[in-house]
Amino acid sequence: MRHAFGAVLVASLAAALAFLTLPVLAVFLDTSPGALIDSLGEEGALEALRLSFVCSAAALAIIVLVGTPAAWLLATRRFRGRALAITLVELPLVLPPAVAGIGLLAALGPQGLLGGAIGDRLVLTTAGVICALTFVSAPFFLRQAQAAFEAVDRSWLDASRTLGASEALTFLRVAIPAAGPGLLAGFALAWGRALGEFGATLMFAGSFRGVTQTVPLAIYERFGTDFTSALALSAVLIAASAALLASVKLLSGAGWLGGAAR
Amino acid sequence: MLRVEARARLGALHLDVALEVPPGRCLALAGPSGAGKTSVLRVAAGLLRPEHGRVMCGDAVWLDTERGIDREPERRGCGYVFQDYALFGHMSAWQNVAYPLRGTSRGERRTRAQELLERFGIGELAGARPRTLSGGERQRVALARALAREPRALLLDEPLSALDARTRAAAGRELAGVLGAAGVPALLVTHDFTEAALLGDEVAVLDGGRILQRGAASQLAAEPASPFVADFTGAVVLTGVAHPAAGDVTRIELDGGGTVTALDRATGPVAVSVYPWEIALAPPESHDPGSSRNHLLVDVVSVTAVGNRVRVGLAAPQPLTAEVSDAAVRELGLQTGARAVASWKAAATRVLPLAHHTVSKTSS
Numbered sequence: 001m002r003h004a005f006g007a008v009l010v011a012s013l014a015a016a017l018a019f020l021t022l023p024v025l026a027v028f029l030d031t032s033p034g035a036l037i038d039s040l041g042e043e044g045a046l047e048a049l050r051l052s053f054v055c056s057a058a059a060l061a062i063i064v065l066v067g068t069p070a071a072w073l074l075a076t077r078r079f080r081g082r083a084l085a086i087t088l089v090e091l092p093l094v095l096p097p098a099v100a101g102i103g104l105l106a107a108l109g110p111q112g113l114l115g116g117a118i119g120d121r122l123v124l125t126t127a128g129v130i131c132a133l134t135f136v137s138a139p140f141f142l143r144q145a146q147a148a149f150e151a152v153d154r155s156w157l158d159a160s161r162t163l164g165a166s167e168a169l170t171f172l173r174v175a176i177p178a179a180g181p182g183l184l185a186g187f188a189l190a191w192g193r194a195l196g197e198f199g200a201t202l203m204f205a206g207s208f209r210g211v212t213q214t215v216p217l218a219i220y221e222r223f224g225t226d227f228t229s230a231l232a233l234s235a236v237l238i239a240a241s242a243a244l245l246a247s248v249k250l251l252s253g254a255g256w257l258g259g260a261a262r
Numbered sequence: 263m264l265r266v267e268a269r270a271r272l273g274a275l276h277l278d279v280a281l282e283v284p285p286g287r288c289l290a291l292a293g294p295s296g297a298g299k300t301s302v303l304r305v306a307a308g309l310l311r312p313e314h315g316r317v318m319c320g321d322a323v324w325l326d327t328e329r330g331i332d333r334e335p336e337r338r339g340c341g342y343v344f345q346d347y348a349l350f351g352h353m354s355a356w357q358n359v360a361y362p363l364r365g366t367s368r369g370e371r372r373t374r375a376q377e378l379l380e381r382f383g384i385g386e387l388a389g390a391r392p393r394t395l396s397g398g399e400r401q402r403v404a405l406a407r408a409l410a411r412e413p414r415a416l417l418l419d420e421p422l423s424a425l426d427a428r429t430r431a432a433a434g435r436e437l438a439g440v441l442g443a444a445g446v447p448a449l450l451v452t453h454d455f456t457e458a459a460l461l462g463d464e465v466a467v468l469d470g471g472r473i474l475q476r477g478a479a480s481q482l483a484a485e486p487a488s489p490f491v492a493d494f495t496g497a498v499v500l501t502g503v504a505h506p507a508a509g510d511v512t513r514i515e516l517d518g519g520g521t522v523t524a525l526d527r528a529t530g531p532v533a534v535s536v537y538p539w540e541i542a543l544a545p546p547e548s549h550d551p552g553s554s555r556n557h558l559l560v561d562v563v564s565v566t567a568v569g570n571r572v573r574v575g576l577a578a579p580q581p582l583t584a585e586v587s588d589a590a591v592r593e594l595g596l597q598t599g600a601r602a603v604a605s606w607k608a609a610a611t612r613v614l615p616l617a618h619h620t621v622s623k624t625s626s
Binding site for chain 1: 304309337338341345346348350407410417
């Protein structure tokens, strides 16, 4: 019996690995490396890469600056409506990207709720891309950060206060370093989500080369006409995402961030 | 002088405590878990705000719920040693000790932290992370950190409980020295009466959120005010009904059988306490009353060596414990299932009113 169960476990993992890695490998194996590199030299491809990087970095900066204190509040305070606040923050996680795009248009588009104040400054602009990326990726960071802060030993926070540190200083010097690995994991998840964002960006910001066309949009535009170019961009996106994941694992594995694990 | 008064409802517990500790003295708050001991420390430190309360340290008012005063924990200047020491895992030992030091350069803070660690004999561990330290080493780092900013009061939560039995005695002696040298009021919490007696100049026994008795440890042991305190200090407690008897003594009919004589006067339901080391054991057929007035026929239910003494668990039929020499155990052939006569003097028998017994030990 035990032998048979072991075989089931191994077979399951093998199937999962094969299915999950095959498409990733195929991107690299379908075309020669030379052709991949050549098609990256195309100007539109580089533009898309630059935009993806700039927009996702800007979105992540906003998410970390606003999301970290917000997650701390959710993790450390008990107040009326807290459960509702948490649910609302998590809602974009389950929202279909098309719905997110429509929602952003309805809220921030020229005819939207806040259209009077914003006008057409966001829609079909680079700022609009950042806006869409922030909307879809923020919950990934917030959720992870809240869990990371909740896992910090309360007695560390109490100790810090009795040792003369205000709550703000405790947050900066104890809570953030202690929650470091969790915050970093949330950061990586959110960045990965932002890099891959497609639907909401397309609907809210459109797909204009050099202005709003990030890598996923560029891949979609090319896949009907220039499959090699689409493959090349996909390969770059895979490499960037893998590098992101690997660096996070390395950083937290090396214990450079201290960490709450005791 | 540190004064703490607090009344609060904490879940099922009603905390109602008032105490004061003079500078240079240590009050040990002793009681079972759930008695509210740690809550008292948290009120003093400002980590818990009671519904009604006042906390004063010297002339400074830290908390006065009547007047709406509630000073933040970081402005109270308490040295708080937490039960698990709460050392920051992402900092080295010296960084932990230097954490409360502010307004000076990193170099100065490092020097000061190093000095403090040297004082506790662990200077060589300055660069070590807390998770690599032993329990005793962690305790010293926590003490050094709590003392780094010259606190106005020391609060210690079970400072020895995280240590193994071997380290505990030495760490306890060292801690007693530190408390004496600090010259500030110290409030210490423990569930162990022996620890309270070792570290506290005075002991207050807390149960169900209230202080049942306060005094020197020896006084609490000799004159417990209630069965709970007697039990907590390690005495055997038997229940029964007291009647005045001829010769100015009190006879107590024990619940379940047996009679005990005491010199204390009482009538009605009582608890009787006697210390295990005051109980002598003799063979069941012995008729020599000796000088003891109390004799109970008992069954031996357990025999446990503790150092060079032996604790003998007895059923009479209420449970009691005698502590005798191992020579006596050999002589009497004491083993589980044997019968014996337990005897002790009437003068060693304390009679305690049962009224307080409603404050049960299961208040957690």
